[in-house]
Amino acid sequence: MSEKYFLYARKSTDVEDKQVLSIEAQITELRKFAADNDLQIVDTIIEKRTAKTPGRPKFGTMLGRIEAGEASGILAWHPDRLARNSIDGGQIVYLLDQTRLTSLKFPTFWFENTSQGKFMLSIAFGQSKYYVDNLSENTKRGLRQKLRRGEYPSHAPLGYINDLRSKSIVIDKRVAPIIVQAFELYAKNQSRYEDIADFLASQRLVTRGKGTKYKKDRIRRILSNPFYYGHFVYKGEIYEGTHKPIISKKLFDKVQAVLAERGRPRKANHSEPKVYCGLLRCYSCGLMITAEKRVKNQKNGNRHEYIYYHCTKKRKDMKCLEPAVREEALDESLTELLQEYALPDAWKADLLARLEEDERNEQSSTHTFMATAQTRIASLQSKLQRLLDSYLDQDIDRDTYLDKKAELMREKKSLEEQSSKLTLDATAWVEPMRRWLDEANSICKLSLESDKNEKKVLAKEIFGSNLFLQNKKACSARPKSLSSPLKNQWTALRAARQSPLARRVNLNLAGAQGWEYNFYR
Ligand SMILES: [Zn+2]
Secondary structure (H helix, E strand, O other): OOOEEEEEEEOOOOHHHOOOOOHHHHHHHHHHHHHHOOOEEEEEEEEOOOOOOOOOHHHHHHHHHHHOOOOOEEEOOOHHHHOOOHHHHHHHHHHHHOOOOOEEEEOOEOOOOOHHHHHHHHHHHOHHHHHHHHHOOOOOHHHHHHHHOOOOOOOOOOOEEEEOOOOEEEEOOOOHHHHHHHHHHHHOOOOOHHHHHHHHHHOOOOOOOOOOOOOHHHHHHHHOOHHHHOEEEEOOEEEEOOOOOOOOHHHHHHHHHHHHHHOOOOOOOOOOOOOOOOOOEEOOOOOEEEEEEEEEEOOOOOEEEEEEEEEOOOOOOOOOOOOOEEHHHHHHHHHHHHHOOOOOHHHHHHHHHHHHHHHHHHHHHHHHHHHHHHHHHHHHHHHHHHHHHHHHOOOOOHHHHHHHHHHHHHHHHHHHHHHHHHHHHOOOOHHHHHHHHHHHHHHHHOOOOOOHHHHHHHHHHHHOOOEEEEOOEEEEOOOOOOOOOOOOHHHHHHHHHHOOOOOEEEEEOOOOOOOEEEEEO
């Protein structure tokens, strides 16, 4: 009897979902998967909402129907289709713990209803992926790939051309030597930008439209472009390019020294993004918190610049009274909040030891299973051979032969499959767990001096979209309407830290049945 499943397909207009299969494609793939794996689909549920924040109507209804016993499994393309926030993720884990939900199937993700499986799942639900995407919300995934490969994703700078055939950037044989000369000329520290522009114009390098000589700004950009020695800058980040350099880093550095000596310091960029933007929402009205720079001129002539974070206050149906907060104060309260989730050194050491022991056990039991399976496969192989011999000797008839052969083949196939799956899966959860221990432990070292971006990454990971600004403080809040307890490795860690004077602290890292760990402190 096959289990009953809901087929759940979701795609929103979020940036994160851009690369996700269309709903139609998800459904096609999932139906095929269901047929291949003999899953009984009781209903297909389609949702076009974001999963970053709780409150998807169809998702909620589906969970209700699962609680009512209509189905006990969900089939979706990837865990991130089900949840991208810790509340929805927590509800799924809760239903698994309650055994209302007994199975989750994803063509792209291995899940088994065990404590390790649930741990992996909560990581997949979690915000790490969301954050990776969010980090470069203006860069598409394909673009990031390109950047990682060292391909400049834009128009080739002067001296190079975009070669359409090889889809790469190649040296422009006519222009490149002129650019090199310009660098050499400027390095002598006897030319102004205008002189370089004149030199380039004399070599027929002029603006494309009007054919006039380059402006100062263009010259400065050429002379400070690391592309020419093999690197490139994209959205403020430097990458190692795969294109051929035309000048040495040494010449480039010399030119930079001259530029610095001649040029005035560049003005700070006013539109520079504020670090904690996109992290918190207003507690009163739920809108995103934004930031702005405010300048205070004192009577004595001193001038101070502050960064303030505040609600966008764009809701028409209510007047928001949440006060603005200075970046320093917000940073302090966020640092304090994060500390609640720090994994102390001693705990980490204990857990690592435990993890390694589990890993060893897992490996040795895998080993035992594999050895048994190999013996069994070998014996099936020789049975098959004997069967064939009997058939050829005409001791048995063709039908008996075929029946018996099919039976032996099936057993052999499933043993082979189990062995190969086991090799892959047995310790798949160890690495994420180890990374998590490092990450949780790193919180111990957070202070006001720590890198704010690092804190932002952690906060995104722990709170997802459930971080609010309330009365000038960062706080994580959970809507009261939710009945299922929020369960993930972070909340477990926090609960462990907060348990009263008890000598033993129980850190249940992976759901109800497994991976419980008692600390002595
Ligand atoms: Zn507000």
